[in-house]
Amino acid sequence: MDSILRSAGELLGTELSDPVDLGGSMRSTVLRCRTAGGGTVIVKSFTDGPEGLRGFTSEAAGLSLRLAGPELLGVDTSVPLVVMADLGDAPSLADVLLGDDPEAAAEGLLTWARGLGRLAAGSVPRRADLASLWTRYGGGATSWEDEPWIGQNAARLLASLAGAGLVMPAGLAGELAGIGAVAAEEYPAFTPGDTCPDNNLLTTEGLRLIDFEAACFQSVFLTAAYCRMPFSTCWCVFRLPSGLAEEIERVFRAEVVAAYPALAEDEVWQAGMRRATVVWTVFATVNMLPRTVEDGPIHRTRRPVPTRRQVLRHRWELASTVEEYPAFAETMRLLLREVAGGWDVPPLPGYPAFSGLRAGPAGPAAAAVPTGSQ
Structure with missing residues (x-):
């Protein structure tokens, strides 16, 4: 944990503290960390096995497209880890x-x-x-x-x-x-x-x-x-x-x-x-x-x-x-x-x-021809 915080802090040029474990996967650890300025960032660190490295490469490359995810703040290929903007506690x-x-x-x-x-x-x-x-x-x-x-x-x-x-x-x-x-x-x-x-x-x-x-x-x-x-x-x-x-x-x-x-x-x-x-x-x-x-x-x-x-x-x-x-x-x-x-x-x-509505059948949906964006 200390190593992750130190590496991510050096990447951002600020001290990170108070890590909160947000879960992750078998390949990764996800932490919400506090910055020296009082804000928070998300640090995602990956294992160094083949699947962990593939997950890291996918995460870093996918976020770098800047299409749909949180803002990518930094990438460290040596750890490896990525640092992202914190989207807060919005419901999923x-x-x-x-x-x-x-x-x-x-x-x-x-x-x-x-x-x-x-x-x-x-x-x-x-x-x-x-x-x-x-x-x-x-x-x-x-x-x-x-x-x-x-x-x-x-x-x-x-x-x-x-x-x-x-x-x-x-x-x-x-x-x-x-x-x-x-x-x-x-x-x-x-x-x-x-x-x-x-x-x-x-x-x-x-x-x-x-x-x-x-x-x-x-x-x-x-x-x-x-x-x-x-x-x-x-x-x-x-x-x-x-x-x-x-x-x-x-x-x-x-x-x-x-x-x-x-x-x-x-x-x-x-x-x-x-x-x-x-x-x-x-x-x-x-x-x-x-x-x-x-x-x-x-x-x-x-x-x-x-x-x-x-x-x-x-x-x-x-x-x-x-x-x-x-x-x-x-x-x-x-x-x-x-x-x-x-x-x-x-x-x-x-x-x-x-729970108060009737569930649909198990069969496939029959979608209509789209008429344009809503």
Whole structure:
């Protein structure tokens, strides 16, 4: 701790004190520190292992684009660490979704979708800038853009099914290969990489994103899927009221059409969203299924949260309707019968903020053609 404070203080040219641990990840430590002038800054220090160094490079490069996060005040590649402006105690999207004010939660979702869409659209010309910044901050590690994670997850799914003695539908491997060949690169745009509700702050100046440890350019559909599923890789997963998922997807789509006019075509949009749904369902399955042997809360400390079995079953229910890929849809139905059929857990509930409203169905949203920004 003392070493982190000393290095960050030297970087800023001021003494730092009174560190408050804000959490972080297995790769990082996040501290709110007081400056000699009485203000506060956020210091994020990373481990020196391969994943820590990759997280640092992503964070430093992503924040340096100055597109959506807090102001970057300094970078020290030797520690490594970054120092950012303190955005204060603004509520996160998770806070309002888990709260008791449905209007605040709905407005938070719309603010999030609109801000994320504008970020994606405005970032399109900056891909070369991010690559340059990655090299500048120590891009010796494989970037997230170059990581073949979609194909790797597909291979893990096939191995898991075979290991469990489940007979895979004919054509599954070919469908997954075809999806992977397209899904990673179609209509690329910037993302911080982890746009989960707790990483989206609803400040008085608008949406601000935090946690750029997986910042990269990826298909805009992989980001848009967070509206439809919702929150494809996150712990804060419940069902939305009927119609709200469609609305936030429409708002996001209306923004990205400015960068990619072809996305106004329903055929293009819906096909991309179906591919993204498959990608994230495979991701959820290979990462969560081994941990459902003994079910438990999806997050170690946050409450309320659903269980892993509830979330995974909900993902399979949604993906089982993607009939464009019949072998994959049948695989999801197989998992629902042979695996989830033995799970004695209630259905995924709605978000607490909307407890008085009817939750929407498990099936995919059918977004309307966008008519422009709100």
